[in-house]
Amino acid sequence: MSQIDTAPKPDTAPPATEPPSRWQIALRDIMGGSVIISILAVVIALVIGAILIALTDPGVQKASAYFFSRPADTFNAIWTSVSSAYLSLFQGSIYNFGRPTFAAGIRPLTESLTFATPLIAGGLGVGLAFRVGMFNIGGRGQILIAAGVAGWVGWSFNLPPVIHLIVAILAGLAGGALWGGIAGLLKARTGAHEVIVTIMLNYVAFYLISYFLRTPGLFQAPGSNNPKSPPIHPNAILPPMFGDQYNLTWAFVIVIGLTVLVWWILNRSSLGFRFRAVGENPNAARVAGIDVKNIYFVAMLMSGALVGFAGINQALATFPQGITADLDASIGFDAITVALLGRSRPWGIFIAGLLFGALKAGSFTMQAANNIPIDIVLVVQSLIVLFIAAPPLVRAIFRLPTPGTEPKRQRPIVTKEVAAK
Incomplete structure (x- = not known):
């Protein structure tokens, strides 16, 4: 009759993970909260607006025709079109650096507040x-x-x-x-x-x-x-x-x-x-x-x-x-x-x-200075609404946590020696 092995086996349970602290939970809720989602929705809409500006710019279209021979020209044209467009948007909604006096330069801000x-x-x-x-x-x-x-x-x-x-x-x-x-x-x-x-x-x-x-x-x-x-x-x-x-x-x-x-x-x-x-x-x-x-x-x-x-x-x-x-x-x-x-x-x-008033005020300057369709600003506004209405999409793009949920625990690594025991 074989003897029963009564020797205690080594503890193979994975070590317990410490629960997240109060500050970690607060940071997680902030990063996945509505404020960050709204800010990132505006950022994504501006990025897509920049892509549309580049695609509709004649200089970018001309430079892209010989992209493989001189790609730097295309990137320079994209940077020039996007930066000048958003600079015009800023000068038409916040402050115009080209005006001689402060009273004249601050007029775009008052127009944004009016809108x-x-x-x-x-x-x-x-x-x-x-x-x-x-x-x-x-x-x-x-x-x-x-x-x-x-x-x-x-x-x-x-x-x-x-x-x-x-x-x-x-x-x-x-x-x-x-x-x-x-x-x-x-x-x-x-x-x-x-x-x-x-x-x-x-x-x-x-x-x-x-x-x-x-x-x-x-x-x-x-x-x-x-x-x-x-x-x-x-x-x-x-x-x-x-x-x-x-x-x-x-x-x-x-x-x-x-x-x-x-x-x-x-x-x-x-x-x-x-x-x-x-x-x-x-x-x-x-x-x-x-x-x-x-x-x-x-x-x-x-x-x-x-x-x-x-x-x-x-x-x-x-x-x-x-x-x-x-x-x-x-x-x-x-x-x-x-x-x-x-x-x-x-x-x-x-x-x-205030944001939409600035977009509306600056869109007229952007159209007049850069010959950019004012409809692009309307597209940006629509995209903001789209991303605001779909928080999971924004969280998926930026890999943000969902407020009120605990982080996923990592699965313990089981080696062959542990599995054999």
Whole structure:
């Protein structure tokens, strides 16, 4: 009878790995978080934009014809086209070094802030609706109605300077809130989807304002056959911040105040808590005693008012000589992009609005100085949205970790000697 080997066998279990520290977890969450994803999305879009600029540049196309004989010429042409294009973009949006004085050189920055003002206001409205779980696609209609109401007060009355401006702004906010509240009311009472309702309201607002502008006695300027309103009374025009040499008005300061207000509402008020609760899980919010229908209605009222300020800016600052039916200039749809890039956070929307305002202001200089199609800037904006909407794609490109997940543990190396034991 063979003896049973009772000798203890050596421990072949792999050594235990130490759990990640608190700082490693924090760094992992930051590297894979939304802020880094947004920054890298902009970087990727600019890189792809540079490729498109190089492909459409005549100098690059000419040099690429003899690439295999003198490849350096092609690379020099690519560098020249891309660097000059982005330099023109910078000089058209931030500072123009070719201007003789600082006051003249800083004018591009004020133009970027001017373009960013309605984008930030519209983005705040769209982002607020996103936080409640609603998609406000009716920015165009809310902008047109708010601009029409504010403009009507601006040219129809003759009030004291400050009072006239305040009344016109309040009237425009009420118009935008009313147009957004229609979608919120239908969502709350009938369950109608806000996307369909707001899209339809865009058409209603456009044709309604167009009809008013073509009808004498309503919005059409007296003695004119063009679909254009009378000019805004000087007392109702938003004044410039730094004099008539710049187009930047005090609307930008108001937008900063709106950003602070929306941030406080969402993060420091009980109403903001209810907004976020409904946006996270409306069923759980309803069980907790929150009136979800009322929240939908109030959120769309506030969203419409915020988006409507973009129309007020267009009527009382950008086009004080008279409004037309195309004054929105696609701001309502660009606001959706700004809200997505800003992750529906007020200060993120503010920064995203500044970025898109700079791209819009610099694109004109880039086109004029380098003969580059302005559509390339639109492609860059679209690519930003594409990568923002696909965080896993950005993480895969840069091999970034996913927040909230632990790093993969390495499999232990098993040698033949260990396996034999």
